[in-house]
Amino acid sequence: MMGCEGWSLLWLACLVSSFLQNCAVRVTVRESSVEVVRGDSVTLPCTFFTMMPLYRLSIIWTLTPVSDPASPMQVIVYDHGQVIESPSFMGRVGFTGMPWSADVVLNDTRMSDAGVFRCVVSNPPETGDPGIGELSLTVLAPPSLPVCLWEGDTDAGGSVKLSCMALEGFPSPQMIWEKLEPDQINLPVNMDGEKTGSVQIANFSAQNSGLYRCSVSNLLGTQHCYINLSVYIHPDNSPGILQGVLLSLSMALLLLALIVLVLWLHRSAQESKWINSREEEECYNEIKYTPTLIKRSFV
Numbered sequence: 001m002m003g004c005e006g007w008s009l010l011w012l013a014c015l016v017s018s019f020l021q022n023c024a025v026r027v028t029v030r031e032s033s034v035e036v037v038r039g040d041s042v043t044l045p046c047t048f049f050t051m052m053p054l055y056r057l058s059i060i061w062t063l064t065p066v067s068d069p070a071s072p073m074q075v076i077v078y079d080h081g082q083v084i085e086s087p088s089f090m091g092r093v094g095f096t097g098m099p100w101s102a103d104v105v106l107n108d109t110r111m112s113d114a115g116v117f118r119c120v121v122s123n124p125p126e127t128g129d130p131g132i133g134e135l136s137l138t139v140l141a142p143p144s145l146p147v148c149l150w151e152g153d154t155d156a157g158g159s160v161k162l163s164c165m166a167l168e169g170f171p172s173p174q175m176i177w178e179k180l181e182p183d184q185i186n187l188p189v190n191m192d193g194e195k196t197g198s199v200q201i202a203n204f205s206a207q208n209s210g211l212y213r214c215s216v217s218n219l220l221g222t223q224h225c226y227i228n229l230s231v232y233i234h235p236d237n238s239p240g241i242l243q244g245v246l247l248s249l250s251m252a253l254l255l256l257a258l259i260v261l262v263l264w265l266h267r268s269a270q271e272s273k274w275i276n277s278r279e280e281e282e283c284y285n286e287i288k289y290t291p292t293l294i295k296r297s298f299v
């Protein structure tokens with residue numbers, strides 16, 4: 001940092017050289033990093049100093065997003081007295097101190113606004129490079145409601161995996177898994193990336209039954225989700241055998257009944273076929289002889 005003497009010297013040099021028309025615009029930012037809670041408004045400071053009148057003042061604000069540093073974008077432009085907002089900031093951004101300062105206010109902040117902002121100020125006919133100010137914006141967000149899931153086998157002796165997913169939150173939320181009942185116990189968490197944490201329970205037993213809680217928290221808040229596990233005990237063996245015997249016995253009886261039914265149906269089908277064919281013959285005879293009977297009665 002330059003001392004007071006340094007600054008006055010520079011200013012003097014600038015004053016002198018501005019008469020020779022080769023002093024650049026100087027830009028200062030009051031804070032080099034700014035924090036905002038998502039959804040709130042924030043002022044991005046940028047002050048400039050120029051020796052020339054402001055007829056052709058031009059200010060360009062750009063953002064290099066944290067989420068995509070390879071594609072910096074324009075935020076808002078002031079040029080020849082006109083203000084142009086970029087589509088992704090439309091209606092959310094505006095100059096607050098024009099034309100004396102290049103400060104902007106950004107409303108309704110989003111996670112995607114986090115990154116490095118630059119204000120680039122030039123004021124022709126002032127020559128030299130444009131003045132550039134740079135500041136970083138951090139967008140904070142409380143953790144979102146996490147999702148608790150379990151998979152595996154709650155039979156005695158089985159293994160169970162509990163997992164907890166926290167999709168949002170900045171700074172990245174800390175994750176804790178606890179068993180709440182009968183005593184509160186902290187469980188070791190394996191993090192899979194920043195968003196998912198899991199707990200492995202081997203040899204599941206009645207002692208592992210109970211209520212489990214996952215907590216995700218950062219400086220803006222805490223959220224929980226719960227899982228209630230209960231061990232599945234197989235029914236005792238002796239009633240099991242009895243049930244098995246009874247079951248196979250009733251199956252055998254059912255099968256026997258079916259066989260009898262099929263045999264009976266088969267037989268009765270054959271009998272009815274025989275009766276039918278006899279009936280058909282009788283009918284044929286009747287039809288055959290009826291006209292002669294009628295004829296005879298008229299004769």
Ligand SMILES: *[C@@H]1O[C@H](CO)[C@@H](O)[C@H](O)[C@H]1NC(C)=O
Pocket residue numbers: 041091092093094105106107
């Ligand atoms: C930002 O919000 C403030 C307060 O609600 C409002 O006065 C201002 O006009 C807004 N600015 C823009 C650019 O929307």
Ligand SMILES: *[C@@H]1O[C@H](CO)[C@@H](O)[C@H](O)[C@H]1NC(C)=O
Pocket residue numbers: 157203205
């Ligand atoms: C599983 O737990 C049961 C009861 O808690 C215990 O008797 C058994 O030795 C354990 N088995 C293993 C492999 O740890």
Ligand SMILES: *[C@@H]1O[C@H](CO)[C@@H](O)[C@H](O)[C@H]1NC(C)=O
Pocket residue numbers: 210211228229230
């Ligand atoms: C957990 O499950 C057990 C058995 O299903 C039940 O008795 C208990 O009330 C449940 N606890 C909670 C907090 O849901």
